Amino acid sequence: MTSILKTTLGSLTLPNPFILASGPPTASGEMIRRAFQAGWGGAVIKTIHPDGMEIQDLSPRFAAWTGTKGELLGFENVELLSKKTVSYWEKEIRSLKQDFPDNLLIASIMGDTDFTTWQDLAVRAGDAGCDAIELNVSCPHGMPEAGVGAAIGQNPDMVRDLTKMVSAVTGVPVFVKLTPNITDISKAALAAEEGGADGISAINTVQCILGVDIQTFAPLPSTGGNGTAGGYSGPAIKPIGLKMVADISRTVSLPIMGIGGISRWQDAAQYILLGASAVQICTAVMWNGYGIIRTMNKGMENYLVQNGFDSPDEIRGAVLGRMQPHHVISRTIRVEPVVSKSEVCLQCGRCVTACRDGGYDALIMTPKGLVVERARCDGCGLCLLVCSSKALTSVIRSG
Ligand SMILES: Cc1cc2nc3c(=O)[nH]c(=O)nc-3n(C[C@H](O)[C@H](O)[C@H](O)COP(=O)(O)O)c2cc1C
Structure with a gap:
């Protein structure tokens, strides 16, 4: 891999701007290991939670909207958090950082309504050697019913308080992963900055009901004929993610990991042009595997070389000045x-x-x-x- 893809994310660096988002592709240490070997620049671990928090997934828990040629347009999930214990992840973080010191390894965490449980997870993941912590205050299904996930991310005061409490106990950079299910995401980003965050990740999934079977009356996805609203991801949400990343870029001066509907290097370039430092990807990997990183790295490298840039850092935010109020155009x-x-x-x-x-x-x-x-x-x-x-x-x- 050539160094032209080397990317800066605040105080952190990574070999290329492509990071696996927290989700099924980062559900175990073995999976992250294979992803790093395939060429991914970083990975955010599937959200770690206190061992005592009961996490029981539904089956099935996905639904897909596909085009006439089977291509993925939009994806719904109602999945919860990691199925592994905190000590499992402590061991895996140590081992992954030993074998892949240059790759970025971020621990996504979610405690309960007592914020000291978030502090405990952050300290344990930080002590194990992860490069950064990502606060999942944005999961839109299941967890908000228990007062966490997007229930925190939709409340700027809680975002500020939680970020402050976690930043106070850990020496590693703290990123706050924001929810798009909010009227003005920049208010939550500002609250994170005021709380001492080192960066923002945006966006998590968009609340949705993917569809309804009009013969059986079952919502999609359904378990025994019943369903629950879930989180929308994949290509359909890219325009929402781009808009929100642009809003955040103009509001705070923190580094941003852009997320949402990225499946090609061109999508990633668009996020970077609108202010992201690096990008995270989940659904495209679930659909096509880790191997997509090869064309993404190659495509981004060619694009930078052909346009005379030395790093993805050089195009960061280059389009923001062209996004103007409607009346000015x-x-x-x-x-x-x-x-x-x-x-x-x-x-x-x-x-x-x-x-x-x-x-x-x-x-x-x-x-x-x-x-x-x-x-x-x-x-x-x-x-x-x-x-x-x-x-x-x-x-x-x-x-
Ligand atoms: C099946 C599934 C599980 C996910 N689990 C998590 C999770 O545990 N923690 C988290 O922060 N985000 C989770 N996400 C959200 C993704 O990290 C990402 O923010 C979102 O899917 C948008 O990116 P994409 O369009 O590239 O998938 C999950 C997404 C999917 C599809």
């Missing part, structure tokens, strides 16, 4: 469709229908092909999006 630029490749136009009429029923009725299909009535076109761009043959492109009219 130019009104003089208008896009207009043109049939640039009439030979590939299928004459399917989709653009005409979309423009007639969802736009400005500016397109006409004639025996000679598509005609754009410029006087009616309002420049919304819908026709360009519905054209599957890419026969339409846009020209920009200014002034």
